[in-house]
Amino acid sequence: MRGQVLSLFLVLAISVVLGQVSYSIPEEMSKGSLVGNMARDFGLDVKRLKSGKARIFTRDSDEYIELNNERGVLLIKDRIDRETLCGQTTPCALHLKIILENPMEFYSVTIEITDVNDNSPSFEKNDVKFKISESAVAGAKFMLDRAVDPDVGLNGLQTYKLEPTDNFVLKFHDQADGTKNVEMVLKKPLDRERNEDFSLVLTAVDGGEPQMTGTMQILITVLDANDNAPVFTQAIYKASIKENAPVGTAVVTVTATDADHGSNRRITYSISSILDHARGLFEVNDGSGEIRVKGNIDYEKARTFQINIRASDDGGLVDSCKVIIEVIDINDNKPDIHVLSKSNVISEDAKSGTVVTMIHIEDADSGENGRVQCSIDDDIPFVMQSSTNDIYSLITDSDVDREIAYQYNITVTCSDEGVPSLSSSVTLTLQISDVNDNAPVFERSSYEAYIVENNTPGLFIFTVKARDADWNQNARVSYILEDSSVNGVPVSSYVSVSADSGVIHAVRSFDYEQIKDFHFRVKAQDGGSPPLSSNVTVKVLIQDQNDNPPQVLYPVQTGGSLVAEMVPRSVDVGYLVTKVVAVDVDSGQNAWLSYKLQKATDRALFEVGLQNGEIRTIRQVTDKDAVKQRLTVIVEDNGQPSRSATVIVNVAVADSFPEVLFEFTDFTQDKEYNDNLTFYLVLALAVVSFLFITCLVVIISVKIYRWRQSRVMYHSNLPVIPYYPPRYSDTLGTGTLQHVYNYEVCRTTDSRKSDCKFGGAGSQNVLIMDPSSTGTMQRIQSEKSILDEPDSPLETWLWGRSGILFPRRWRWGRLSEISFRTSAWMLNG
Secondary structure, three states, X not given: OHHHHHHHHOOOOOOOOOOEEEEEEEOOOOOOOEEEOHHHHHOOOHHHHHHOOOEEEOOOOOOOEEEEOOOOEEEXXXXXXXXXXXXXXXXXXXXXXXXXXXXXXXXXXXXXXXXXXXXXXXXXXXXXXXXXXXOOOOOOEEEEOOOEOOOOHHHOEEEEEEEXXXXXXXXXXXXXXXXXXXXXXXXXXXXXXXXOEEEEEEEEEEOXXXXXXXXXXXXXXXXXXXXXXXXXXXXXXXXXXXXXXXXXXXXXXXXXXXXXXXXXXXXXXXXXXXXXXXXXXXXXXXXXXXEEEOOOOOOOOOOEEEEEEEEEEOOOOEEEEEEEEEEEOOOOOOOEEEEEEEOOEEEOOOOOOOEEEEEEEEOOOOHHHHOEEEEOOOOOOEEEEEOOOOEEEEEEOOOOOOOOOOEEEEEEEEEEOOOOOOEEEEEEEEEEEOOOOOOOEEOOOEEEEEEEOOOXXXXXXXXXXXXXXXXXXXXXXXXXXXXXXXXXXXXXXXXXXOOXXXXXXXXXXOOOOOOOEEEEEEEEEOOOOOOOEEEEEEEEEEEOOOOXXXXXXXXXXXXXXXXEEEEOOOOOOOOEEEEXXXXXXXXXXXXXXXXXXXXXXXXXOEEEOOOOOEEEEOOOOOOOOOOEEEEEEXXXXXXXXXXXXXXXXXXXXXXXXXXXXXXXXXXHHHHHHHHHHHXXXXXXXXXXXXXXXXXXXXXXHHHHHHHHHHHHHHHHOOOOOOOOOOOOOOOOOXXXXXXXXXXXXXXXXXXXXXXEEEOOOOOOOOOOOOOXXXXXXXXHHHHHHHHOOOOOHHHHHHHHHHOOOOOHHHHHHHHHXXXXXXXXXXXXX
């Protein structure tokens, strides 16, 4: 018999996708039966299974399946009962992991257990009693208990039969979960006088081959008239409850009403049917209809429960409702961590992605409570990588270095996402063997540096930095400027690199107008043997500086000739007179030019465009406007600080060319006159300042000298003899002393004549006899002769032309006055 079942149901479905194989076998296979040739399906050699110590890892099916390494096949280890293993869950499958070592590998195997018809339908009760009033009309419904068949699919419960069918027929109602509710419907009214008690047989039939059945006896007692049956307020009640709710917790209350009176309206509640996994977990109060928890509810075993509640009155009429209870998961299971395989030593030159350890993670909760994330410390060169939902691999994320850490104690922490979160951890110890495998690494893949033009040679530009993960000599980095050229010139004539620090300095001064950027490569080399190195590109960008003033291209400023723009007096407002054209060899905003009218003969007549430099008329030209119009336009760039240039634009307001020639004949002469006038003014100011400073120095020197002489005379006891200069008389009119006169020479701006004011005679002077006095008097005579000199023709011309410059006679007159005053002061002591 079992061989026939095996031949009918053994269907081997193999699909290998990324290391996964699925098999399908029927339940109840005998011990030692073949499940599948795992070695062939995975393409593995039997020798590999032996050398890799192939073994099965599973949490729940190691008692059913075993691996034969000699043949590479999976065999039945013990009889498998699908109903015990999975209950009503479909499909029912076993999930295995085949683990191999050296190198570490794993393969996933899924074994689907198909159902065989080895269970017959059964009722919870062997009999059920109904009290039916003889007044019950045809069509009255009576809910019957459902049968339960542990098998699934076609082998499960299919239909019901009722015998005899003289008074009743069956009616079925399909439910959302695929089951059927069974109602016994009254086909014709009952007659209590003819038959007070009778029984029916309800048979449940499955769809297996051969069919299996189960029976329940229905005992009917015919009562007197009770014409109203109980009615539930809802056909379906829904409720939710947390798993692990304590016994006695109220779930929901069902309510039914009966329109009868007396005993016929007294309603009794009971559980009419319940699935096996819910039996013993709930109870209903027969008087109030309140449903309470009776046993331990575990979300991991069942997530929903369905209970059929029957309401019966004393007259035997009943109604039923369905109660659906949803179980809410709570985070009551910590993740389980199982180390599948691990390495204790790894070389530091192991490639990134090398598998160090494989672990299996399992959390019995669901949803967020069962979603697990594993992590390790952030400061180690390892990461956790998930290959499947429950397999994690600890792999190298980057190069490891024994000189930094010769050993790692890696704590793997797996936490679920429940609230509060539950976690588990395991510590793995890993030794690192040393090799020299690290080259210097720059902090950036490329560098950009900026330097302002006109820099001083030796100016710091930038610093490149490379790090070596090795230790001691292997980590000592030197920086080398690689040979290259910029515009045919060696790059070493542009920049230099410090071998120790990586600091880059400018060797020369850069000009943005000649070179705007250049690039070169810097090599970082460690001190290992053999040395390892890396290089990086450095790009230096020269930033523009506002070092060039604007250059005026038009109008051209000539030295001797006069260029003027002619504007007829009949032009309209906005007439374009000319355009100032200028350029700036700088870049960016340093080359943005603006035009402004600095000076003009008549500002109300012309304007200059700020951006385009166009000179236009801003009003109508009149006859009163001068023919000669001189405009000074300043051109400024936008640099900081700003640089500028000025241009003079001569405009002739006239209707005919001869008029222009007549008015502009002496323009050049006026210009020469103004230039000469400015020169003489500056020269006069410089001479006067020099003479003033010289006089101060002379006065101070003489005072110091006389003070020293008086001190010498005081100590020598020499007689004091008064000195009287010749050709002067004294103030008493004796004729023995001459007079000293003070006078001032005054000039007016419109007259060439001078006024002299003579003062009174000076006081007597007493000097020590010294030959130097003769020299003093000679200087006085010399100054007087200078005063009496006539003006030169040039001085006379300058006085008449300007009225501002000071002629030489006036200047020397003031100088003579200063000299006379100085001499008198020296004579007076």
